[in-house]
Amino acid sequence: MCFTIWSSSSVCSTFHTPFSFSSNFATLESPRRLPSLTSPSLAPTMNGPTVSVSLNSPQFLARNSFISSSKLKTDTSRRSLGICKCVSSPPAEQTAYTTKVSRNANMAKLQAGYLFPEIARRRAAHLLKYPDAQVISLGIGDTTEPIPDIITNAMAERACALSTVEGYSGYGAEQGEKKLRSSIASAYYKDLGIDESDIFVSDGAKCDISRLQVLFGSNVKIAVQDPSYPAYVDSSVIMGQTGLYENQRYSNIEYMRCDPQNGFFPDLSLISNADVIFFCSPNNPTGSAATREQLTQLVQYAKKTGSIIVYDSAYAMYTSDDCPRSIFEIDGAKEVAIETSSFSKYAGFTGVRLGWTVVPKELLFSDGFPVAKDFNRIVCTCFNGASNIAQAGGLACLSPEGLKAMQSTINFYKENTQIIMDTFTKLGFDVYGGKNAPYVWVHFPGRSSWDVFAEILEKANVVTTPGSGFGPGGEGFVRVSAFGHRENVLEASRRLSQLYS
Ligand SMILES: Cc1ncc(COP(=O)(O)O)c(C=O)c1O
Secondary structure (H helix, E strand, O other): OOEOOOOOOOOOOOOOOOOOOOHHHHHOOOOOOOOOOOOOOOOOOOOOOOEOOOOOOHHHHOOOOHHHHHHOOOHHHHHHHOOOOOOOOOHHHHOOOOOOOOOOHHHHHOOOOOHHHHHHHHHHHHHHHOOOOOOEEOOOOOOOOOOOHHHHHHHHHHHHHOOOOOOOOOOOOOOOOHHHHHHHHHHHOOOOOOOHHHEEEEOOHHHHHHHHHHHHOOOOOEEEEEOOOOHHHHHHHHOOOOOOEEOOEEOOEEEEEOOHHHOOOOOHHHOOOOOEEEEEOOOOOOOOOOOHHHHHHHHHHHHHHOOEEEEEOOOHHHOOOOOOOOHHHOOOHHHOEEEEEEOHHHHOOOOOOOEEEEOOOOOEOOOOOEHHHHHHHHHHHHOOOOOHHHHHHHHHHOOHHHHHHHHHHHHHHHHHHHHHHHHHHHOOOOEEEOOOOOEEEEEOOOOOHHHHHHHHHHHHOEEOEEHHHHOHHHOOEEEEEOOOOHHHHHHHHHHHHHHHO
């Protein structure tokens, strides 16, 4: 088959941020539940047996690991694997009919191909060139190990209960089940002054990043670590917060350089006028975690300038040293910060989808309006609550046995990280990250990241991620992910040693 891809709160603080909430909110009435609409297919009609594939789907990503591809050697099985051919269609072929609707100009500003689809495209091209290649992916950063059964059993039980009159439930609270919110508060924010009413359960941190951008609207300027997880920048572009892309960056975004020279913590004095600062620690892609002193500086900076920090702690459970696991460990953070996090990399929930965002009631817009109230309005409008089955899984994750099981999966990935770090260190590379995150950031001085990516793919059949895909500051680096079966990580290390020794 050929896949065609187109490309309530009491206010306890007087601190106000300098920008006001979107005036569009003033016209909103109180939340109402509306019937959900089924979206029509987004794929334009084409001739032939075409299947539209989501950019994140396994078919698109062609994630046949070494193990699975070695089991699938025959032509027939390779066909069933669904190797993806990226076909760019000439415009005339797409459709003869055009609507009167013009394309969102902000979408046109986005650079061709989000990073991971571009990697998938190159990998697919490699597989077409070398159909027998046993490609190992240490690229996208997707989890590989099975979800502990204490967690899947809870989800199965909730799923089965849905078939009973007593156990059936439909729409739940948009903010998430109270029990889960309170478990998140006590598991991750104990003694930090965060309670269940500050927590919004979601279908993942990436989705929350976009909802937060909707909350802020198009008139804010964001700052991001450079390099950083691409969703912050792309959602900013889509919201219309930026100008055009030139010299590897968008205008009206502050790129805060994080490199070995500054210990991967930006010089905050170089930021000019950012309203919202996206800060990820432990960081994807560099793997570095900010210390207590550095986060104290960040919080004090936000307070001085009136900015809001969006702190992404999706990898907090990977922290091995005494770097803070939450921004709310820092005094005063509740007045300046939002935190978003996820079960994706803790429990292998990248497919199950469950995360959360903390918006403290102390966080206020410049006019004194609580940010949490507007976020609640956004959540009630754009989201109908996380899946009840996923939430049952989340609750099981936070039981004493679940926490232990998650930690053991994390430890497994951390051992992988050590194997990758040792490999590159022995080969004489400067290697960063790894200690507090499942990512190893390897320096190839003077070389283009995409060239190194291509070399490793061509000569070792290993997929990595080119650092420049995370921002101009990532040029000259590649990110190697520790998410993989042990045999694959060992085999990839062997091949890399052979390539670079
Ligand atoms: C820094 C960071 N934040 C958020 C996410 C997305 O998390 P989720 O799966 O919960 O959407 C990722 C996923 O790779 C990530 O690296």
